[in-house]
Every structure is written in C-alpha cells, then in structure tokens.
Amino acid sequence: METKLRIALQKKGRLFEDSYALLREAGIKFNLGNGRLVASATKFPIEVLFLRDDDIPQTVNDQVADIGIVGENELKEKGFKLKTVKKLGFSKCRLSLAIPKEIEYPGLSWFNEKKVATSYPKILKDFFSKKGINAQIHEIAGSVEIAPGIGLADAIFDIVSSGSTLVANHLKEVEKVMDSEAVLVSSQNLPPEKEAILDQLIFRINAVMASSSNKYILLNAPNDKVEQIVKILPGMKSPTVLPLAQKGWSSIHSVIKEDHFWEVIGQLKENGAEGILIVPIEKMIL
C-alpha cells in the first residue's frame, strides 16, 4: 500500500483559502467533495483532513495527522511540542492587549486586579506571570472585543491585524504580546518514508514561495550602458544579455524582488533602459 502523508488543514476560515492555494500552486490538488472531512490528492502521496484550526495542533501531536497548517497563535495556545517546519507568510496577525480607548494607559501595571477577556488564556497567563501582573483571565471563545462594552471585562487579549475591529469596539491596542503567521508543523518523529514525502512537499512550497516574491524583468538598453545596468540587476546568478537586431542595443533579462524593482526603476531609466517588462514567475527552483 502506498505511503501517504496526512495533512490537517482548516476546513473553512482565514487559513483555508491560502493553505489550499499554496498546495494547488505546488501541484497538489484535492477533490473537495462538499462536506467531506478527508480527501486524497491527485499526483502526490498526500491526503488532507479538514478540521477547525483549534484542533490541528492536537491532531498532529496525537499523530492522527503527520503535518498541519495552523497559526502560531493557536500552536502556542495549545502548547504541544510540534516541529515548526516552515513559516508560510500568510495569515499574519498579532496577539495584543487592548483597553477602552478613553482610558489613560500608564503601563502594564494598569492590568493588576483587572479582568481580561480572551480566547488565548494560556498565552496570556504565561505573559502576565512573566511580567509579574496579577490579573483575572476570563476565557471566551469569540466576539471578544465586545466584552468591555458589555461589562464582562475591563480589557481584552485578542488577535489584531488591521486594528479595525478594535476601533469599531472603541478599544485601543496597548501591548503586543506576540506576532503570528501560518506555519507548517509536523510531529516530532515521522517515519523516514513520510519524512521523504515531507521533504518533497517543502521543496515545492519553497519553489512557490520564492516565485511569489520574485519577478522576471526584461528591458532594452544601449550597449554602453549594459555594464552599469547589470550592476543594478544582479539576478539569480547574473543577468542574460542578448544582442538586439538594432545595432548598438541589447536586451537584458534578470530576476528581481518586486519591492526592489520600485527602488531601482529610476536608475534603470537614467541608464537608458527602455521597454521594461515585469513578468510573474510561476515556479522558482533555487
């Protein structure tokens, strides 16, 4: 029987879309029959278990799944000793303390003897004990931001990303406790044949992630400016320079980080670059 790696993914919610897209771009497609909790991939030895994100750390810890994609916040809250194989760069947020915006915040000591509502009691308890703060932690599963407004708590500890939920609930962020992003985690002792499949998966994920942050650039330049432009565009090894049919001109091809492009576009133009094209890269094997 073929060995398969079992991955736990969030069934629906913020992690699902990006997890599913990442695996699809890595050439791993699942037939998502509606309501199914398990699905097998075509053309790669992996099957997926669809769960609530809260349950993913335990599922991997108990080796019901071999690997999983979950937020670092959930991973830390559940406290299992799992291996963080790779940070995936999406679902970036932070866990912060927030208080009613009209309160003058004097510092962390304000939280002594206060009641704080949160869905992450373990992380908060660890933080307060490390800082010597004696506060009452009140665990609620969701809609944490309304707690101060309905008199359930004096403050909250919750996920913040844009901050708009805090603003909508007349709260202000006063202390960031941790940053979080989606991570690929695995149980500590995978058998060698599963490690081998995981290595192939990581290779593909690296190729997808490298391509999404890099673009292919093509431009035309006068021959006497090629050396200067090549210095600006180092590329993976070195840019490709091809002679144009038009005498005295060359075409230069290279790879560039998207944000770096906007920093050098001025220099490229100053050196006579014309016909500058930026093309997305599908995959990039470093």
Ligand SMILES: Nc1ncnc2c1ncn2[C@@H]1O[C@H](COP(=O)(O)OP(=O)(O)OP(=O)(O)O)[C@@H](O)[C@H]1O
């Ligand atoms: N506003 C946000 N911006 C960025 N990442 C977020 C945001 N909210 C949540 N996340 C990340 O996505 C993960 C899943 O969030 P989601 O809201 O889908 O969870 P949930 O409501 O607990 O869903 P489930 O029913 O699966 O438990 C969170 O644990 C966190 O890592």
Ligand SMILES: O=P(O)(O)OC[C@H]1O[C@H](OP(=O)(O)OP(=O)(O)O)[C@H](O)[C@@H]1O
């Ligand atoms: O700082 P912001 O950009 O406002 O994001 C923070 C909010 O995002 C999440 O809620 P979500 O929108 O996922 O709804 P949920 O509470 O149902 O999970 C989280 O629970 C926060 O409430």
Ligand SMILES: [Mg+2]
């Ligand atoms: Mg959840």
